[in-house]
Amino acid sequence: MKQEIYINPSDCRHQEYSIFRHLSQDDIDNLSIEMNCNLHKKGETLYNEGNKLSGVYYVNTGIIKIFKTGIEGRDQIIRFCKPGEVFGYRSVLSEEPACTSAKVLEDSILFFIPTHVLLNLLNTNAVVAKELLIVSCKELGEANSFITDIAQKSVRERLAEVLILLKNKFGLEEDNTLKINLTREELANIIGTATESVIRLLSEFKQDNLIDLNGRKIKYLNIPELTRIGNVYS
Amino acid sequence: MKQEIYINPSDCRHQEYSIFRHLSQDDIDNLSIEMNCNLHKKGETLYNEGNKLSGVYYVNTGIIKIFKTGIEGRDQIIRFCKPGEVFGYRSVLSEEPACTSAKVLEDSILFFIPTHVLLNLLNTNAVVAKELLIVSCKELGEANSFITDIAQKSVRERLAEVLILLKNKFGLEEDNTLKINLTREELANIIGTATESVIRLLSEFKQDNLIDLNGRKIKYLNIPELTRIGNVYS
C-alpha cells in the first residue's frame, strides 16, 4: 500500500509551521540519512491504538486523520494533519503505546523519523525541542477548547463551528467549496453525533442558504452567519 | 489574598512527577534566586482567560482548578493540579494569552517561576525541556481521551468514570471517602452536564449502594461496579 519515493528532505524546512523550519542544511543532511520517505495511498492505516510506534511522521503532502475508537466501535476524530505537521510524537515521547489510530485521508507523502533520531535531535537542538513543545502546547489548547465546545454547545452549533474551523484550516477553492472532502459519517465523528443528525442539519443549513451541497462538496454561502451560529470567536 | 512564605526550594525535586526532579542542587540554587513562593487561600483567582502570564506555577501543596468559561458563563473544568504539577506553561510557551482560568480549590503553596527563568532553564537543560514535553504530551493524551468520552458516553457513564478518575488522582481517606471536596456544580462542570443531573445520578448511585453521601463527602462502596458503569479501562 505504501511505496518508497524520493523527495528532497529540505522540503521540511519550507512549510510554514514545520518544527524543522530553523534547521541548517547540515542538520537536514544528517537527518535525511536515517529518515525515509513514502507515498501512502488513501485509506491506508498507518498505525492503530495500542501499537508501539518506532518513530514519528512528518506530513509533506496530503491529509491524515487521527482518531480514537470508543465504545461500540464508534470513532472520534481528534484532528487532521496537513502538510508541515508532525504526528505520532505523543506516543514516542511518553514511551506509551499510541492512544489514537492514524489513517490516510488523501494520498500523502510522509517522512518517517525513527525514535532514536528524533530523540537525538531533541537532545542536541534546543530550537527543535522548543518548537515541538510549542506544537504540543498549541494542540493542547485546541483540545481544551474542543472539550468545552463539545460539553456545552448543541449539535447544531458544533456543526456550524466545525465548518468554520475546517475552512480556516484547509481553505476554500475558487468557487468557495471546502478543500477537504469528508463523508457525513466523518463529520459526525468530529462533532460527536450520529450520521443522521449531520445529514439533517446540513440540509437545514442548505435550506437557510448558509451552504450549498453537491455530494461531498460543501460550498460556503454565508460565513458570518455560520460563525454566529457556531459561536466562534478567535 | 496571597502571602509570601519561605519553603525550601529543593522541595520541588522531591515530588514524584515534578519536571524538576532531576535538577542538581546547583540548578535549584540558581532557580530559587528568581522564583518566589506564596501561600494562596482557597477561592483566590490566580489568572483569568485572556490574561498574559508572566511565568508558570509549580504546585508545592494544595489543589488548583483549571477551567474555561463557555457560553452563558458556564464553566468547563479542564483539570485539577496537585502537588508536583506545573500549570500556566501552555500560555507562556506559545506566547499567547491564557486560554483558561486558574482558581485555588484548597489552600496552596505555589512556586512562581518567571518566564525568562523558565526559558533559560529550557534552553540550557535538555532534561527539563524533555520532562516538560512529556508532561505536555501526557496532558494531551488525557485531553484526547476526555474528548472521546464526553462525545460518546452518557452522563451516567461519565459521572461514574469521573468518580474513578478522581479516586485515582487524589486517593481515598482511611474510611474510603474521596480526598478532594467538590460542589455538585463543580462535578457537573467536569462532566459537562447540569447540576441537577449530577444530584439525581449521585442519589441513584447511593440507592444502588455504589457510594454513600454525606454533604460533599463521597464514600466509595463498590469500585468495580463504578468502573464497569463508567467503561474505564486502563
Added chain:
DNA sequence: CGGTACGTTGAGTCATATCAACCATAGTGG
C-alpha cells in the same frame, strides 16, 4: 449484475436540560 459503501428520510423513544419551588446553612450587619 450483484455487492458494498454512502446518503437520505421518517417515526418513535428517551435521556437530559430547563424551569420552578423550596430547604439548609452560614455569614453579615443593624
Added chain:
DNA sequence: CCACTATGGTTGATATGACTCAACGTACCG
C-alpha cells in the same frame, strides 16, 4: 439576637434535542 442575603443542595414537572431503528435510494466497482 434576629432579619437578611447568598450559596449550595434537592425534588418535581415539563419540554425537547438528539439518538436509534428501519427502510430505501444512489452510485460506483469488479
